[in-house]
Amino acid sequence: MIGAGLLLVEDEYLVAEMLRETLLDAGAAAVHAVPSVRAALDVLNHHPITAAVLDFDLEGETSAAVADALVAARIPFAFFTGRTQANLPPAHRAATVVRKPAIEKLLDVVEQMCGRRGDPAPPA
Numbered sequence: 001m002i003g004a005g006l007l008l009v010e011d012e013y014l015v016a017e018m019l020r021e022t023l024l025d026a027g028a029a030a031v032h033a034v035p036s037v038r039a040a041l042d043v044l045n046h047h048p049i050t051a052a053v054l055d056f057d058l059e060g061e062t063s064a065a066v067a068d069a070l071v072a073a074r075i076p077f078a079f080f081t082g083r084t085q086a087n088l089p090p091a092h093r094a095a096t097v098v099r100k101p102a103i104e105k106l107l108d109v110v111e112q113m114c115g116r117r118g119d120p121a122p123p124a
Contacts, residue, residue, distance in 0.1 A: 004050035004114040008033040009040045009066055010080075011058040019053070019080070019103070026107050035059065040066040044073065051113035052077035053106065056088065067092050076113040080106050 006028050010016035013035070020033045032043045036058060043049065044066075052070055054063040056079050063079075068091070070077045078096040079088065085097045098106045 004028060005030045005048050006032065006110065006114075007040060007043055007047075007049045007052035007066075007070075007075075007077075009035070009037075009052070009054045009058070009063050011035040011055060015055075015100075019106075022103060022107065023053075023110065026110070028110075037061055037063060037065050041069060044069055044075075049073075049075055051075065051110060053080050053110060055079070056081040056083050064089055064092065067095065078106070078109045078113065 006023055008016060008019055008023070008031055010019060010033065016033045016035065020031045023031045032047055032049070034040050034043055040063070052066070052075060054066055054077055056063050067077060078098055080098050080100060082100050083097065084099070085093050088097065096109050098109055
């Protein structure tokens with residue numbers, strides 16, 4: 001049971017909807033699914049967020065700025081992406097990376113993140 005407000009940054013609508021529904025079914029109180037850095041930063045400024053799931057490669061941008069904001073706010077996050085840890089910028093290689101399409105593993109990571117605040121989830 002997640003029971004938290006989550007930020008989901010995913011630019012592919014069908015993937016975002018499927019993940020949003022999956023997280024809600026797993027007990028998330030709210031899932032703010034957004035497709036861009038700008039929208040994600042807006043959510044962070046206006047909603048209580050316990051943890052976040054970020055696709056790294058978004059349409060024409062990356063979610064690195066969102067990851068930076070989450071680190072500054074001490075909100076745990078994980079990347080749900082096709083990239084490997086080694087393919088992330090050095091500043092974000094310590095974050096958990098769940099390779100798409102491993103949804104069950106992602107749910108486990110989100111549940112762990114919602115149990116604590118402060119640092120990105122440890123590498124998976």
